[in-house]
């Protein structure tokens with residue numbers, strides 16, 4: 001089975017977590033795109049979807065799935081029923097690295113507004129410790145050098161994502177070579193630096209369930 005076929009299988013398996021009559025949070029990236037395509041078949045059963053990026057909003061709308069603003073959604077319900085999204089890495093504690101596509105901040109917000117997070121990945125995303133994938137940090141432009149210096153002090157190599165601006169008008173610094181021994185402590189430490197909007201470690205907003213595509217089928221990891 002190819003990587004794309006594995007992604008498609010987990011995207012389809014995630015439909016089992018979508019409850020009729022609810023508002024669904026939808027992530028960003030190639031795996032999330034496959035989920036959106038699958039969700040199109042259920043568009044008449046859900047109230048709508050909250051998108052974690054402009055790209056996701058456009059794809060949802062292209063399928064005729066009602067796209068709702070998060071603030072509007074939260075005036076109608078206390079929380080979204082489920083958030084479904086991919087990841088760049090996941091560890092055995094279901095902590096994630098996200099933001100390879102630069103959508104980490106809106107993804108973390110929508111995940112935080114949801115009752116549960118179902119993460120859909122192929123088996124290449126499984127790691128013992130986060131850190132093999134460069135850690136994205138969204139920064140306000142003025143704080144670029146300050147945040148880069150903090151990342152260097154932690155032993156990482158910060159690289160500005162060239163020519164890239166987030167949906168929020170900010171920059172992304174990708175930090176290579178960080179040794180992540182305590183995902184939550186690193187997430188909190190980086191988020192405490194003034195000018196950091198958020199970083200790509202999802203420990204507070206880690207997955208409740210990971211659906212992992214393998215050549216022999218979909219594995220459910222809790």
Ligand SMILES: O=C[C@H](O)[C@H](O)[C@H](O)COP(=O)(O)O
Nearest residue numbers: 029030031086099100101103
């Ligand atoms: O900003 C992008 C997101 O965090 C994605 O969930 C992540 O990069 C995984 O994307 P893909 O499913 O394309 O591997």
